[in-house]
Amino acid sequence: MKRSSHDAREAVLGSVRSALAGGQRGSADSIPREYRGRRHVEALPELFRERVAEYRAAVHTTDSAGAPETVLGVLERADARRVVVPEGLPAQWSDPVAERHDTLEDRPRLSTTTLENADAVLTTCTVGIATTGTIVLDHGPGQGRRALTLLPDTHVCLVAASRVVDDVPAALAELDPVGPMTFISGPSATSDIELERVEGVHGPRDLHVVIVGDV
Amino acid sequence: MSGVDLGMPTFPDAARQAVRDAQLRHNLGRATSTIRNKRAAVVDELDDWEQLRASGAAIKAHTLSRLDTYLERFEAAVTAAGGTVHWARDAAEANRIVTELVRETGETEAVKVKSMATQEIGLNEALASAGISAWETDLAELIVQLDEDRPSHILVPAIHRNRSEIREIFRREMAGSGTPAPADLTDDPVQLAEAARHHLREKFLRANVAISGANFAVAETGSLVVVESEGNGRMCLTMPDNLISVVGIEKLVPSWRDLEVFLQLLPRSSTGERMNPYTSVLSGVTEGDGPSNFHVVLLDNGRSEALADEVGSQALRCIRCSACLNVCPVYERAGGHAYGSVYPGPIGAVLTPQLYGVESEDTASLPYASTLCGACYDVCPVAIEIPELLVHLRNRTTRERKGWFDRLTGTAMRGLGWVFGDSKRLGRAQRIASLGGRLFGRRGIGRLPWPMSRWTDARDAPAPAPESFRQWWERNRTGSGDER
Numbered sequence: 001m002k003r004s005s006h007d008a009r010e011a012v013l014g015s016v017r018s019a020l021a022g023g024q025r026g027s028a029d030s031i032p033r034e035y036r037g038r039r040h041v042e043a044l045p046e047l048f049r050e051r052v053a054e055y056r057a058a059v060h061t062t063d064s065a066g067a068p069e070t071v072l073g074v075l076e077r078a079d080a081r082r083v084v085v086p087e088g089l090p091a092q093w094s095d096p097v098a099e100r101h102d103t104l105e106d107r108p109r110l111s112t113t114t115l116e117n118a119d120a121v122l123t124t125c126t127v128g129i130a131t132t133g134t135i136v137l138d139h140g141p142g143q144g145r146r147a148l149t150l151l152p153d154t155h156v157c158l159v160a161a162s163r164v165v166d167d168v169p170a171a172l173a174e175l176d177p178v179g180p181m182t183f184i185s186g187p188s189a190t191s192d193i194e195l196e197r198v199e200g201v202h203g204p205r206d207l208h209v210v211i212v213g214d215v
Numbered sequence: 216m217s218g219v220d221l222g223m224p225t226f227p228d229a230a231r232q233a234v235r236d237a238q239l240r241h242n243l244g245r246a247t248s249t250i251r252n253k254r255a256a257v258v259d260e261l262d263d264w265e266q267l268r269a270s271g272a273a274i275k276a277h278t279l280s281r282l283d284t285y286l287e288r289f290e291a292a293v294t295a296a297g298g299t300v301h302w303a304r305d306a307a308e309a310n311r312i313v314t315e316l317v318r319e320t321g322e323t324e325a326v327k328v329k330s331m332a333t334q335e336i337g338l339n340e341a342l343a344s345a346g347i348s349a350w351e352t353d354l355a356e357l358i359v360q361l362d363e364d365r366p367s368h369i370l371v372p373a374i375h376r377n378r379s380e381i382r383e384i385f386r387r388e389m390a391g392s393g394t395p396a397p398a399d400l401t402d403d404p405v406q407l408a409e410a411a412r413h414h415l416r417e418k419f420l421r422a423n424v425a426i427s428g429a430n431f432a433v434a435e436t437g438s439l440v441v442v443e444s445e446g447n448g449r450m451c452l453t454m455p456d457n458l459i460s461v462v463g464i465e466k467l468v469p470s471w472r473d474l475e476v477f478l479q480l481l482p483r484s485s486t487g488e489r490m491n492p493y494t495s496v497l498s499g500v501t502e503g504d505g506p507s508n509f510h511v512v513l514l515d516n517g518r519s520e521a522l523a524d525e526v527g528s529q530a531l532r533c534i535r536c537s538a539c540l541n542v543c544p545v546y547e548r549a550g551g552h553a554y555g556s557v558y559p560g561p562i563g564a565v566l567t568p569q570l571y572g573v574e575s576e577d578t579a580s581l582p583y584a585s586t587l588c589g590a591c592y593d594v595c596p597v598a599i600e601i602p603e604l605l606v607h608l609r610n611r612t613t614r615e616r617k618g619w620f621d622r623l624t625g626t627a628m629r630g631l632g633w634v635f636g637d638s639k640r641l642g643r644a645q646r647i648a649s650l651g652g653r654l655f656g657r658r659g660i661g662r663l664p665w666p667m668s669r670w671t672d673a674r675d676a677p678a679p680a681p682e683s684f685r686q687w688w689e690r691n692r693t694g695s696g697d698e699r
Contacts, residue, residue, distance in 0.1 A: 008301075008303060008308060009302040011302075012302045012304055012464065013283050015519035016282050016464070016519045018523070020280065020282065020522065025280050026280050028277060028469055030273075031273045032266075032273055034270070035267040035479075055492070109503075132489040133490065145503060146452075146453040172478075173475075177433070178436075180497055180504055181495070182449065182493065182494070183490065183494035183495075183496075185489070185492050188446035189445070190444055191444070192354040192358070194378055195371065198408045200408070200412075201411070201445035201446055202416075202419070202449070203445070203446025203493060
């Protein structure tokens with residue numbers, strides 16, 4: 001297989017080169033970029049809040065003093081007993097949860113079955129996008145490996161208001177794709193049946209976004 | 216170039232069947248109008264949509280103009296990040312590589328993320344013949360797979376099915392391939408989605424191999440981007456230890472920054488959302504998170520040949536959003552199956568003949584499956600001039616497939632040229648035509664006997680006017696006719 005795969009590589013590249021022979025080879029610098037790099041948004045957290053809510057995610061706005069109470073309230077209403085807490089989640093967020101719930105830490109690695117049976121996961125995020133109502137996880141400290149935010153049925157995500165940007169270009173500029181990344185816009189959903197939107201397919205059925213105003 | 220045998224009737228025959236199916240027309244009409252309205256609403260929100268569109272087109276055109284360079288760059292980046300890159304000239308080679316990779320894991324099943332490229336090469340069938348079960352995990356793909364049906368839309372493959380048909384399929388077929396549908400399943404979409412969740416959950420947690428495609432492949436970083444809604448993509452890209460991604464060579468974009476354009480264009484054009492629920496970015500292997508064994512299969516399968524066609528190569532910009540399907544009057548009535556290809560609708564009519572060749576009657580008939588109304592171009596997020604391509608491919612198919620009819624047409628055209636070339640000859644011909652026209656009266660020309668029936672079977676033509684414009688002009692304006 002090694003031999004034929006080398007042949008295939010040369011054949012595909014050769015075929016591409018002969019197709020392009022004699023044609024114009026443009027420069028990346030000449031690509032027009034006249035779209036808006038930045039959008040003027042009066043109140044970023046408000047727009048973010050509105051757009052996230054439109055995906056039928058629950059949005060809560062609070063400050064760092066009120067955030068633990070908000071998170072506990074969400075977990076209580078979701079009847080969440082076992083809550084996954086990723087490594088690197090600041091103690092100010094994880095400690096109050098640990099007092100009232102069974103917290104599951106991913107060290108040693110939680111088994112798939114344990115994750116599957118967990119009720120909720122609490123994380124931070126890297127950046128929030130106001131125009132599209134998106135949160136982006138780069139799965140660094142406080143966010144955990146991807147399975148942690150995929151298998152439990154409720155995802156509670158803390159978003160620092162200062163980490164909310166206007167639109168997609170500003171968000172991508174903040175991100176470095178060295179590891180895996182997940183862009184999340186509302187709970188999992190499908191429109192495959194008569195294009196009627198149904199929330200809650202394979203990812204978490206409930207997404208709670210807690211905007212922390214003074215962080 | 217090889218592909219899967221389409222084995223379908225030509226578009227006119229298939230379409231004639233489809234337009235008689237009232238249920239299909241109803242399902243399609245409802246679905247396409249819903250999605251058209253959603254798209255229009257979110258596109259109107261952006262006052263720089265046209266600029267985004269121009270950039271999207273330019274980025275893709277630029278990438279294609281240096282595709283060899285970007286392919287090598289992508290290969291190097293994936294390899295540096297711990298992945299392995301394979302190259303496949305055609306469908307058979309890609310299928311062989313994937314089958315071999317699955318065999319190496321010792322597994323006999325794989326979970327799949329919805330992917331047009333793997334459908335194009337008939338991967339599921341190839342794996343099945345090697346004793347490997349490939350489970351589709353996108354809800355619509357699951358419906359199609361359970362029913363042993365064919366997808367009829369790029370984005371919503373089961374768009375031709377309504378909720379009660381889906382309930383029947385689930386009740387009848389789910390038990391045969393895993394967790395059965397609940398006995399009291401109704402046709403409520405919430406319940407249907409829940410049944411799919413249960414059916415597939417078991418597979419996600421058990422599977423050790425996943426197969427995906429990619430919406431974008433970033434040359435600079437070696438990243439693959441998978442855009443989805445249900446979380447089945449996240450499941451496949453995260454849970455199994457082995458991941459095989461089949462990526463068409465036209466999926467490349469040069470840099471990470473370029474995604475700022477496409478992540479705005481794609482969701483709004485395809486599902487009519489500001490952003491789709493989940494987008495996963497995967498850059499090689501990450502220790503402790505996701506697959507440790509990661510392979511990318513770069514697929515040519517006719518793409519490099521299409522690249523050589525200066526006009527036709529535009530079609531390679533396509534990001535598979537399916538906006539052109541939803542606005543097409545022909546698609547809305549004929550449905551996706553009539554196109555006999557995994558790529559239906561306007562983009563399918565220009566892509567399929569280029570990827571599969573125009574030797575067969577079914578692919579050659581596709582560029583004619585259009586009224587050239589241009590709605591497809593207006594909504595295309597990468598500004599592919601689909602009407603121009605359709606005309607170009609009509610011309611190409613005629614040139615490359617010269618049968619007796621085309622030679623006859625050629626002779627007729629030369630004859631017509633001779634008549635039009637001289638005003639006296641034209642005048643005489645018009646007088647004869649007016650006489651002929653009186654035979655048809657005002658109803659126009661309906662059915663004519665063979666060989667003219669090849670034209671009149673699908674079209675009505677107005678009868679020649681009783682008097683030509685030139686005769687009228689002579690009579691009324693020049694003073695040389697009757698003085699009145």
